[in-house]
Amino acid sequence: MSTAPHILIVDDHREIRELVSRALVSDGFRVSEAADGRMMRKVMADGRIDLIVLDLMLPGEDGLSLCRSLRAESSIPIIMLTAKGHEIDRVVGLELGADDYIAKPFGSRELIARIKAVLRRARSGGPPEKQGRSKQYVFDRWRLDVGSRELVNEQGVTVPLSTGEFDLLIAMLERPQRVLSRDQLLDLARGRAAGVFDRSIDTQVSRLRKKIERDPNRPRIIKTVWGGGYLLAADVTSE
Numbered sequence: 001m002s003t004a005p006h007i008l009i010v011d012d013h014r015e016i017r018e019l020v021s022r023a024l025v026s027d028g029f030r031v032s033e034a035a036d037g038r039m040m041r042k043v044m045a046d047g048r049i050d051l052i053v054l055d056l057m058l059p060g061e062d063g064l065s066l067c068r069s070l071r072a073e074s075s076i077p078i079i080m081l082t083a084k085g086h087e088i089d090r091v092v093g094l095e096l097g098a099d100d101y102i103a104k105p106f107g108s109r110e111l112i113a114r115i116k117a118v119l120r121r122a123r124s125g126g127p128p129e130k131q132g133r134s135k136q137y138v139f140d141r142w143r144l145d146v147g148s149r150e151l152v153n154e155q156g157v158t159v160p161l162s163t164g165e166f167d168l169l170i171a172m173l174e175r176p177q178r179v180l181s182r183d184q185l186l187d188l189a190r191g192r193a194a195g196v197f198d199r200s201i202d203t204q205v206s207r208l209r210k211k212i213e214r215d216p217n218r219p220r221i222i223k224t225v226w227g228g229g230y231l232l233a234a235d236v237t238s239e
Helices: 014-026 037-046 063-073 087-095 108-122 163-173 182-189 200-212
Strands: 006-010 030-034 051-055 078-082 100-103 136-139 142-145 150-153 222-225 229-232 236-238
Touching: 006 014, 006 037, 014 030, 014 108, 030 037, 037 063, 051 063, 051 108, 063 078, 063 087, 078 108, 087 200, 100 108, 108 163, 136 163, 142 163, 163 182, 163 200, 163 229, 182 200, 182 229, 200 222
Parallel strands: 006 030, 006 051, 051 078, 078 100
Antiparallel strands: 136 142, 136 236, 142 150, 222 229
């Protein structure tokens, strides 16, 4: 069985799917294609997918709705693909849980570079079985298992995290009680090579707060330091 990453291209334009597929296959990836949300779910039910390239403008259920439903049930990496270039579109995609965003027209090399960067971030912890007992961070009412990438609350409920949310949370948990600027968080959480957007840190923080704060409008765990950046104010222990 091939161990090459399996990429799912979801786009209603057959020519785009075929062009992207050929480029990815030539670079060593396994590729499946889907023209809409129904076909996407069928492909996902038939086998493991490592990353989804998801078009924003799809017939029926659009890419944003699909991104929202995917993120509610899994942390599979998602790269949004769209012809629109307005900031509001990329911000909405990131708000809903996309890990990156690329606008049409695009070059195959850029897309492949972004796919590889997102996959590296998603797998940076490595398989838990190769690490022995994985590291865990305990803070406030939460426990984050780095190896399994699971965030669990005090009731034992697991909360799905996107790759971007996981990377940002790790960066802050490793530096509690310390003010981190947006530039520092971009570097620590995603890396300059990832091609992230200027406001993506604010978006990721907002999404994290909705998941971990009792009242996201009055955050106690991740605090904003005006003119400085963000600070993880909770006490953190590691095991």
